[in-house]
Amino acid sequence: RDFNERCAQCSEVNWGLTDGGRFYCRSCHNVTERTREVVNTDFITNSRVQTVSKGLRKQEKNDAGCEWYICEGFQLVLKKQAEAIEALGVCPQMKDEILCNFWRCYLQKSKQAYCKRPAGETVKALSVCESSTDVDSDPERPSLLHLLSLSESEGDLQTDCSFASSVSKVSDSTSVYSGSVDGSLYLMKNQKEKLRMTMPMTLSFCYMALLWLREPITLSELLRFVVEGHIPYLNVFQHFPEKMKLCGLDLRIFCVESWPVYEEVFNKMHELAAFLDLPRFPDITDSCFLHPDMLCMKYLMEANLPDELHNWTCRVVKKIGIGEVDFLTLTPGNKSTRKVKYDVLAAAVIVVVLKLLFLLDDHYEWLLSEFAEERNKNNTEGGPYFEFKKWYEVVKQSLDVEQKKLDEERAKYLWRCEKPLFYSVKNKSKVLKRRQMVVNLQNQFGKLSGSVRRAEKPNPSSFQLSWSEENTDGTCFHGHSLKGVLQEKCGLLTAMNPDYWLCTVKLCNEKLCGHLAHYREVEFPQSYHFVLGLFSFLLRIQPSYIHDEVCMIEHKLFNKKLYKKLKYNTVLRK
DSSP: OOOOOOOTTTOOOOEEEOTTSEEEETTTOOEEEEEOOOOOOSSSTTOOOOOOOOHHHHHHHHHTOOOOOHHHHHHHHHHHHHHHHHHTTOOTHIIIIIIHHHHHHHHHHTTSSSSOOOHHHHHHHHTTBOOBOOTTSOTTSOOSTTSSOSSOOOOOOOOHHHHHTTBSOBOHHHHHHBSSSSHHHHHHSOOGGGTOOOHHHHHHHHHHHHHHHTOSOOHHHHHHHHHTTSSOOTTGGGGSOTTSOOOBHHHHHHOOOSOOOHHHHHHHHHHHHHHTTOOOOOOOOTTSTTSHHHHHHHHHHHTTOOTTHHHHHHHHHHHHTTTSHHHHSOOTTOTTSOOOOHHHHHHHHHHHHHHHHHOOSSSHHHHHHHHHHHHHHHOOSSSOBOOHHHHHHHHHHHHHHHHHHHHHHHHHOOOSOSSOOOSSGGGHHHHHHHHHHHHHHHHHHHHHHTOOOOOOOOOOOSOSSOOOTTOSSSOOOTTOBOGGGEEEETTEEEESOOOOOOSOSSOOOHHHHSOSSOOOGGGSOHHHHHHHHHHHHHHTSOHHHHHHHHHHHHHHHTHHHHHHHHHHHHHHHO
């Protein structure tokens, strides 16, 4: 009643009060900057308290979210992944020292931070902004380069993002298409020479840091931990702060709807190492977990194969020189050396040894099994002879169960995240209402059907298949003997089998077709395919990648014989 000014919009005098204490016109709903002066004498006599509500304006500003940049989003992803990997028991230096330095180097090389701002980039970034202010004009903005390192402090560095954060506001047209400031520019830029950051590359960063520290986690294990949910990757943007609004084009960058692929993460890691101009990595010696001798021991145990096979895998590794430090150690940018997949290489060595001893031609291994079965009936001393047929039956049964369980888990996986996503600010209210409706319906149907709660995810483990020697049912073959397939010659144990079949006589050009050899199941024996399928399940990769490594090892092992054969065939053709 005390406020008698006319409304600037409709010239009416019909005022009401908002919750924040400001006047609004009941006729046209125009809100003014004037606030009501409240006089309260209940607690203080002869005094007047004037309340001016400024919190509402600030809240409305915060509802739109803070200004954030794509590299900040990836930095948060890396931080969450590094913390999860450290929780698995790796070296504490992995996050704050190794990975953080790699990330800073990438920001500098890609000219996103720690460098003088290029003029061309300045024009692009400021084309969607109004006039700039002082760099420290927004004290509430979270620091860009301190999210990873929690123990170090940086000086005042002029970065792309800190420079761009100095702008006052982003135009409304940009916010409609993306929640981040540079989401649209990030997808439009031609960044082939800068190695544009992607979600799979976050795993490449993590694997590169693990490899630098020579941690006992292979790439296949890292990706398996991702799939099992121990390392955040799918829907990781749910962990973003509430102020970092994610919508529109940002979803194309951070929203992942597929499992990470081994080959993509592996290749990106090598591209990253070369792009960052990293020096030679620490040496992979025979005492490191990533050495073929160590990994072969692990995979022999997990595949339920005899321990005596480890002597043969060590002999093959030494014979062809794949256990040498120079072969195993990564030297970024050196195109003359082959990229080593440590886990795949170890699995391929075991496959080659099984071919040397059992041939795996769907005939000879079964004859050896019959012979070992007869010897085991009359054997009263020492450990039992290894029976390939019995091993095949036991492992296949367990493998089928685990494969079925894995397929069911993948089929039931809910790709939609709990946090609703919207591609436009205009559709936000509709998406939120629809999401709330879906949640309510799910809860109601869950109560009616009495659905069972989801089982808690198992603890992370390096072994997917476990075999105990204490079992009396004969399902563990670790202590079985290879006497049935070996013979002593000149004081050395050699294979009774004198033959060997090659997967391919001539290797393909890996750079042209992507593979050293082509693998088709119908062209190879079933025993060979089963062994490849077993290690394919353990490593969660395609059998063709293991087949490539097998062909490479065979050509190193039989190089002289192959050279003579190819030379002889060439002479005959002439």
